[in-house]
Amino acid sequence: MLGRELVPVLRAAGAAVTAADRATLDITDPAAVAGAVAGHDIVVNTAAWTDVDAAEADEPAATVVNGDAVAGLARACAGAGAVLVQLSTDYVFPGTATAPYPEGAPTDPANAYGRSKLAGERAVREVLPGTGYVVRTAWLYGRHGRNFVTTVLRLAGQRETLDVVDDQHGQPTWARALARQLAGLGAAALAGTAPAGFYHGTAAGQTSWYGLARAVFAGAGLDPDRIRPTSSAAFPRPARRPGYSVLGHDRWAAAGVPVQPAWHAQLAEALEGGSLAA
Ligand SMILES: NC(=O)c1ccc[n+]([C@@H]2O[C@H](COP(=O)([O-])OP(=O)(O)OC[C@H]3O[C@@H](n4cnc5c(N)ncnc54)[C@H](OP(=O)(O)O)[C@@H]3O)[C@@H](O)[C@H]2O)c1
Numbered sequence: 720m721l722g723r724e725l726v727p728v729l730r731a732a733g734a735a736v737t738a739a740d741r742a743t744l745d746i747t748d749p750a751a752v753a754g755a756v757a758g759h760d761i762v763v764n765t766a767a768w769t770d771v772d773a774a775e776a777d778e779p780a781a782t783v784v785n786g787d788a789v790a791g792l793a794r795a796c797a798g799a800g801a802v803l804v805q806l807s808t809d810y811v812f813p814g815t816a817t818a819p820y821p822e823g824a825p826t827d828p829a830n831a832y833g834r835s836k837l838a839g840e841r842a843v844r845e846v847l848p849g850t851g852y853v854v855r856t857a858w859l860y861g862r863h864g865r866n867f868v869t870t871v872l873r874l875a876g877q878r879e880t881l882d883v884v885d886d887q888h889g890q891p892t893w894a895r896a897l898a899r900q901l902a903g904l905g906a907a908a909l910a911g912t913a914p915a916g917f918y919h920g921t922a923a924g925q926t927s928w929y930g931l932a933r934a935v936f937a938g939a940g941l942d943p944d945r946i947r948p949t950s951s952a953a954f955p956r957p958a959r960r961p962g963y964s965v966l967g968h969d970r971w972a973a974a975g976v977p978v979q980p981a982w983h984a985q986l987a988e989a990l991e992g993g994s995l996a997a
Contacts, residue, residue, distance in 0.1 A: 720864035721806065721856075721894045722765035728898040729905070741766070746788040749795070756795040761802040761905050764792055767836070771810070774832035775957040781831060786838025793846035802850045802908045803843060804901060809857035809889065809921070811837045814961015819925075821967045822917040830958040840917075847915070852908060854901065854920040857964050858931075861894030862995050867928065868986070869995055871935045875945075885929035885948035889964035890921035893985040895994065897921075903976040913974035919966035922982035934983055938990040 726738045737759065744755050746766050756762055767785055768774060774781035789805055796803040810833030811826040828834040843851040860868035868891070874881055897920045907913035926934070933943035951960060968978040979985065989995050 720859060720861045720866060721897060723863045724861050724894040725763065725765060725898040725901060728895065728902050732902050732906070734902075734905075746792060747783055749791045752788075752791055753795045753798065756792070756799045756801055759799065759801050760909055761804065762792065762796055763804040763806075763901060763905065764789065765806055767806065768832070771830065771832040772957040774835060775830060778831040778835060781835040782838055785832075785835035786842065789839035790842035790846065793843050793851060796850070797846055802852070802905075803847055804852045804854060804905060804908070805839060805843045806920075807840050807853050807855045808833060808836045809855060809964040809966055810961065811840065811855065812961065812964070814963050816963050816965075819965045819967035820919075822919055822970045829961045832958060844916070849915050850908070851915055852904065852913070852918065853916070854897075854904065854918045855966060856892055856897055856920040857966065858889045858891045858921070859894050859897065860891060860989075860995070863894075867891075867931065868935055868989075871932050872939060872995065875936065875939065875941055880945050880947055881932060882947050882949040882953065883929045883932040884951050884954060885927045886950050887960055887962055887964070888925055888927050890923070890925055890966065891931045891982045891986065892920070892922045892979065893989045895989070896979050896985045900971075900976060900979055904974060907974045907976055913976065914970075916970070918970050918974070919968050920979070921966050921968075922979045922985050923968065924981040924983065925965045926982060931982075931986075934986055935990070938986055 729736045768781040813827045860866040929948045932946045936943045
């Protein structure tokens with residue numbers, strides 16, 4: 720989802736981009752990774768094991784992709800003298816806070832996926848202390864891949880009412896808004912004006928899944944009262960979901976890169992432009 724939004728955004732900004740997908744580059748293959756990284760100034764890793772519930776059943780396999788492969792990628796970047804931007808997740812935090820998690824807040828992952836992503840974060844910071852960037856995102860939606868917003872739009876045509884959880888809070892983030900922010904961070908990193916380390920790549924503001932579903936309906940010209948609030952207990956899942964996934968954005972100022980627009984403004988732009996149509 721993110722990778723396919725990022726490539727055109729970077730090209731439009733004038734970057735010469737080599738786009739790799741799973742068919743052309745398995746990130747768990749160190750020799751292939753070293754070959755792919757060579758000759759590049761900056762690498763953005765949007766590949767990951769992203770099936771959160773499946774990670775609960777097979778954490779070692781998730782860690783091979785989200786931890787070990789990221790360590791290999793970091794070593795390849797160190798060898799090639801390339802900057803690395805690694806995507807991570809709000810799930811490295813326990814999700815029990817009541818105020819936004821700052822970039823330096825202690826981690827304590829909510830589930831196996833969070834632990835596997837934390838292994839990747841640590842590898843980047845250990846191998847590339849001066850040129851490794853970790854951008855944590857959350858609640859992503861976009862045109863490509865399965866996500867909450869396009870699922871709600873699809874279900875709107877199939878069901879009269881939708882029950883949506885109102886006890887998980889986060890920052891719905893349009894993949895293209897994150898792509899734009901990553902383009903800004905990449906430029907600043909190459910210019911030497913962005914300190915390495917942690918950044919939080921999520922929309923400003925916060926809402927619940929219920930609030931987001933209502934906004935999607937309203938934005939699509941549908942009656943938001945067709946959305947009904949419910950609790951997480953109504954939808955038991957293998958992996959625990961944090962109740963509070965709101966991330967702070969203070970560190971962008973140090974890099975001279977703007978924070979993302981508010982989640983509702985991002986959603987309005989995504990819906991207006993038809994940018995979520997498959
Ligand atoms: N989506 C969210 O809400 C969210 C929230 C927090 C953080 N993130 C993070 O944001 C980043 C982008 O997420 P996304 O939603 O764009 O993920 P996505 O749509 O699931 O894309 C991940 C891609 O990685 C590929 N991949 C998996 N294993 C690979 C391997 N060994 N070698 C090469 N490619 C491999 C997958 O290929 P297959 O499809 O063939 O498996 C898939 O195309 C990830 O780091 C993710 O952890 C996402």
